[in-house]
Amino acid sequence: xxxxxxxxxxxxxxxxxxxxxxxxxxxxxxxxxxxxxxxxxxxxxxxxxxxxxxxxxxxxxxxxxxxxxxxxxxxxxxxxxxxxxxxxxxxxxxxxxxxxxxxxxxxxxxxxxxxxxxxxxxxxxxxxxxxxxxxxxxxxxxxxxxxxxxxxxxxxxxxxxxxxxxxxxxxxxxxxxxxxxxxxxxxxxxxxxxxxxxxxxxxxxxxxxxxxxxxxxxxxxxxxxxxxxxxxxxxxxxxxxxxxxxxxxxxxxxxxxxxxxxxxxxxxxxxxxxxxxxxxxxxxxxxxxxxxxxxxxx
Amino acid sequence: xxxxxxxxxxxxxxxxxxxxxxxxxxxxxxxxxxxxxxxxxxxxxxxxxxxxxxxxxxxxxxxxxxxxxxxxxxxxxxxxxxxxxxxxxxxxxxxxxxxxxxxxxxxxxxxxxxxxxxxxxxxxxxxxxxxxxxxxxxxxxxxxxxxxxxxxxxxxxxxxxxxxxxxxxxxxxxxxxxxxxxxxxxxxxxxxxxxxxxxxxxxxxxxxxxxxxxxxxxxxxxxxxxxxxxxxxxxxxxxxxxxxxxxxxxxxxxxxxxxxxxxxxxxxxxxxxxxxxxxxxxxxxxxxxxxxxxxxxxxxxxxxxxxxxxxxxxxxxxxxxxxxxxxxxxxxxxxxxxxxxxxxxxxxxxxxxxxxxxxxxxxxxxxxxxxxxxxxxxxxxxxxxxxxxxxxxxxxxxxxxxxxxxxxxxxxxxxxxxxxxxxxxxxxxxxxxxxxxxxxxxxxxxxxxxxxxxxxxxxxxxxxxxxxxxxxxxxxxxxxxxxxxxxxxxxxxxxxxxxxxxx
Numbered sequence: 001x002x003x004x005x006x007x008x009x010x011x012x013x014x015x016x017x018x019x020x021x022x023x024x025x026x027x028x029x030x031x032x033x034x035x036x037x038x039x040x041x042x043x044x045x046x047x048x049x050x051x052x053x054x055x056x057x058x059x060x061x062x063x064x065x066x067x068x069x070x071x072x073x074x075x076x077x078x079x080x081x082x083x084x085x086x087x088x089x090x091x092x093x094x095x096x097x098x099x100x101x102x103x104x105x106x107x108x109x110x111x112x113x114x115x116x117x118x119x120x121x122x123x124x125x126x127x128x129x130x131x132x133x134x135x136x137x138x139x140x141x142x143x144x145x146x147x148x149x150x151x152x153x154x155x156x157x158x159x160x161x162x163x164x165x166x167x168x169x170x171x172x173x174x175x176x177x178x179x180x181x182x183x184x185x186x187x188x189x190x191x192x193x194x195x196x197x198x199x200x201x202x203x204x205x206x207x208x209x210x211x212x213x214x215x216x217x218x219x220x221x222x223x224x225x226x227x228x229x230x231x232x233x234x235x236x237x238x239x240x241x242x243x244x245x246x247x248x249x250x251x252x253x254x255x256x257x258x259x260x261x262x263x264x265x266x267x268x269x270x271x272x273x274x275x276x277x278x279x280x281x282x283x284x285x286x287x288x289x290x291x292x293x294x295x296x297x298x
Numbered sequence: 299x300x301x302x303x304x305x306x307x308x309x310x311x312x313x314x315x316x317x318x319x320x321x322x323x324x325x326x327x328x329x330x331x332x333x334x335x336x337x338x339x340x341x342x343x344x345x346x347x348x349x350x351x352x353x354x355x356x357x358x359x360x361x362x363x364x365x366x367x368x369x370x371x372x373x374x375x376x377x378x379x380x381x382x383x384x385x386x387x388x389x390x391x392x393x394x395x396x397x398x399x400x401x402x403x404x405x406x407x408x409x410x411x412x413x414x415x416x417x418x419x420x421x422x423x424x425x426x427x428x429x430x431x432x433x434x435x436x437x438x439x440x441x442x443x444x445x446x447x448x449x450x451x452x453x454x455x456x457x458x459x460x461x462x463x464x465x466x467x468x469x470x471x472x473x474x475x476x477x478x479x480x481x482x483x484x485x486x487x488x489x490x491x492x493x494x495x496x497x498x499x500x501x502x503x504x505x506x507x508x509x510x511x512x513x514x515x516x517x518x519x520x521x522x523x524x525x526x527x528x529x530x531x532x533x534x535x536x537x538x539x540x541x542x543x544x545x546x547x548x549x550x551x552x553x554x555x556x557x558x559x560x561x562x563x564x565x566x567x568x569x570x571x572x573x574x575x576x577x578x579x580x581x582x583x584x585x586x587x588x589x590x591x592x593x594x595x596x597x598x599x600x601x602x603x604x605x606x607x608x609x610x611x612x613x614x615x616x617x618x619x620x621x622x623x624x625x626x627x628x629x630x631x632x633x634x635x636x637x638x639x640x641x642x643x644x645x646x647x648x649x650x651x652x653x654x655x656x657x658x659x660x661x662x663x664x665x666x667x668x669x670x671x672x673x674x675x676x677x678x679x680x681x682x683x684x685x686x687x688x689x690x691x692x693x694x695x696x697x698x699x700x701x702x703x704x705x706x707x708x709x710x711x712x713x714x715x716x717x718x719x720x721x722x723x724x725x726x727x728x729x730x731x732x733x734x735x736x737x738x739x740x741x742x743x744x745x746x747x748x749x750x751x752x753x754x755x756x757x758x759x760x761x762x763x764x765x766x767x768x769x770x771x772x773x774x775x776x777x778x779x780x781x782x783x784x785x786x787x788x789x790x791x792x793x794x795x796x797x798x799x800x801x
Contacts, residue, residue: 029351031545102746106755127698138712141705189707236705237764295702295712295759 083111087282095148095288105289112290115283119273120291128294132242133267138295141238143216143230146298149223151288154270155279161230161268163209165256174200179250182234185214186244190235210234241266350618352545355471356608357464358454359600363627372442373451380496383503395505401751407683410720410751412690416682423675428553430668432560434659435645436567440553441622446546449497449539450606453490460486464603490540491532498531544607547620554617561615562664563648564657568623570601570612570643571651578612581636594638601625601643611643689725690718691778693794700797708738708761709798715756717778719748721788725780729758733774733796736766748780760796772796 005014013023027033047053050062086107090098098104117126120137124130128137140146143161144154166175181197190213193201201207201214209231211217216233232240241248252266259265273279279287291297350356360366385392387405394403402409409416431438440447460482461467473479502524503511514520515528538546547554561567571594579592595612602610604625609618611625629643650656659665696712704710719725729742741758748754760774774796779789 029353031352031542125698127696129699129702136699136702138699138702139704139710233705237707238703238705293757295710296704 158272
């Protein structure tokens with residue numbers, strides 16, 4: 001083509017269309033070419049250092065040996081090292097001591113939030129707001145005590161409620177009277193229970209667990225806290241089994257709690273979280289601080 | 299031809315340089331000659347086109363003069379950039395943008411990130427200032443203040459000290475490498491890199507304690523970010539002011555492109571008075587002034603020689619013109635020598651050159667609109683700086699659960715209060731709540747210690763008896779109070795909401 005170029009000496013490629021339309025060989029400006037070659041050099045350098053070219057199953061590895069996993073692990077190490085100084089301090093402290101230190105409490109709450117989400121919130125709700133059948137952790141009504149020692153005990157060893165079913169013990173009328181009485185007690189803070197109800201409550205063995213005053217059996221702990229031992233306080237406005245009211249009370253009286261032979265029986269089991277290494281002592285300590293701070297800790 | 303073979307893709311006088319005869323040639327009917335002659339004509343025309351793609355370094359001539367002096371004076375504003383970090387105030391750096399601690403010290407004021415809305419006003423202020431200056435007097439920023447212009451000016455000044463005037467520099471560039479040439483070049487580049495380094499170092503010094511930076515930088519003890527920034531700035535300065543120079547203004551800087559919409563016919567810019575200057579022609583000694591056929595322009599090309607971007611101002615306003623006014627000096631000198639009046643190239647508006655009446659500043663709406671925005675932005679900044687609240691309160695209502703029934707029959711809501719202490723004192727903050735006569739606050743029995751310049755969270759519980767709740771949602775107000783070490787009380791309030799069970 002070069003020999004019959006109709007436009008010789010004008011720096012064209014020799015490709016001519018439509019008589020005079022042709023392609024010129026004009027290089028881009030030098031700065032542009034420098035950038036172009038610099039980026040090619042960059043690619044070469046990069047592909048020597050980092051995983052780049054897909055060859056077979058695995059890409060080329062690069063001489064730096066960089067992987068995303070290694071970078072992730074390094075990042076995690078950094079996070080751990082930042083946490084270490086707090087974790088070390090917490091290790092030697094009791095939950096109450098942590099709660100007395102605002103800075104450590106803040107750290108503990110932040111790190112226990114994940115633990116709570118993983119282990120507790122399925123039943124007790126993401127903010128401890130409870131679920132039907134599962135107690136609210138954000139209120140001040142505790143079946144087994146809301147101090148740090150008792151919360152630790154609950155998480156470590158779990159809890160199992162128990163209540164006798166009264167379907168064969170009480171007549172239909174008696175159950176009806178008691179259920180109405182429970183509702184009255186709840187609505188009047190223990191002041192307005194009917195006399196028939198009180199009589200049945202005291203004569204049918206309810207006091208063994210719910211106490212003479214119907215506010216649970218209170219036990220004074222060595223540290224001065226007064227706690228109930230698992231039976232509900234019937235004089236407050238809070239219901240152990242939702243939605244509360246006459247039907248709820250009647251059902252619980254009839255079928256009891258955790259009765260293996262009674263299918264309608266209420267379930268009230270909390271697993272033991274120290275078992276089989278589910279949670280370490282340190283993790284439980286953090287959770288205690290977290291649960292205690294949800295709003296009802298005593 | 300241009301050694302880079304770049305096609306002229308842009309021309310300032312395309313319309314008047316195309317030969318009408320060329321267009322009339324019918325290429326189809328005369329295939330032997332027409333294409334060649336068409337191309338030749340284009341090539342002839344292309345010599346008149348100017349596209350500066352940086353293939354050749356522009357070595358501009360330096361002439362003393364009025365504008366040259368003004369340029370140095372205005373450029374010296376940049377000394378503040380180099381010296382500012384060493385100013386002290388109350389025992390600490392007067393202006394320090396402490397990014398790691400999120401505190402910005404400006405003399406006695408400390409600005410925290412929460413007050414950063416003022417920065418947007420500051421940016422607005424400068425953006426509009428740039429616009430108003432451009433509308434009134436063209437690209438004064440480009441010509442007199444822009445770091446690209448100023449640093450390039452200093453770099454070429456060093457070049458001239460070491461290598462001599464433009465002709466000598468061109469000769470030296472083409473000369474074979476000798477020891478003498480190498481010595482000059484190495485000195486020049488070393489000085490450039492030194493300035494680049496100082497530029498980067500001074501930048502970093504605004505963000506960290508300057509004396510500490512000096513004492514730690516050279517023994518490898520400074521922050522890695524500091525090293526990276528200094529390296530980046532040094533390299534940037536060296537490349538941009540040493541090599542790219544006017545190419546930055548031509549091809550990199552977006553502002554050069556925006557200017558077209560900001561100028562108008564009343565904007566005064568360095569302009570060649572075409573009516574007075576044309577037709578240009580060389581001075582003839584024997585010619586009497588009265589019967590001179592040519593205009594005032596003696597076609598000495600001094601205006602082109604001194605132009606740092608290598609353009610010809612006589613072609614009119616163009617994107618390459620950074621309005622540095624150096625051609626004014628050059629032309630005035632020549633006019634003095636040939637005994638013609640100064641001001642053939644001068645600061646003038648298009649209207650003025652066309653003999654139209656020029657509006658006074660105050661009659662131009664642009665001036666009013668721009669000034670109003672400037673005043674608003676400035677007012678906002680002044681308001682912000684004078685009313686920096688000493689304490690700020692944010693209230694977050696717990697969402698899960700929204701409320702909890704307590705065993706005593708009251709409804710409890712949980713709140714996280716974020717107390718920002720902007721004072722330099724440790725404040726002992728008391729929290730109060732109001733909004734209901736039976737409202738009770740728990741969890742804030744003791745005052746909360748808040749560290750200066752930081753946010754301290756506090757979790758509190760608010761209880762209202764259920765039977766006394768009138769509505770599902772009840773507005774309540776949190777108030778935090780403290781006393782400064784000087785004894786002045788500080789307090790702030792924040793409204794939130796108390797939520798109860800549905801009615």
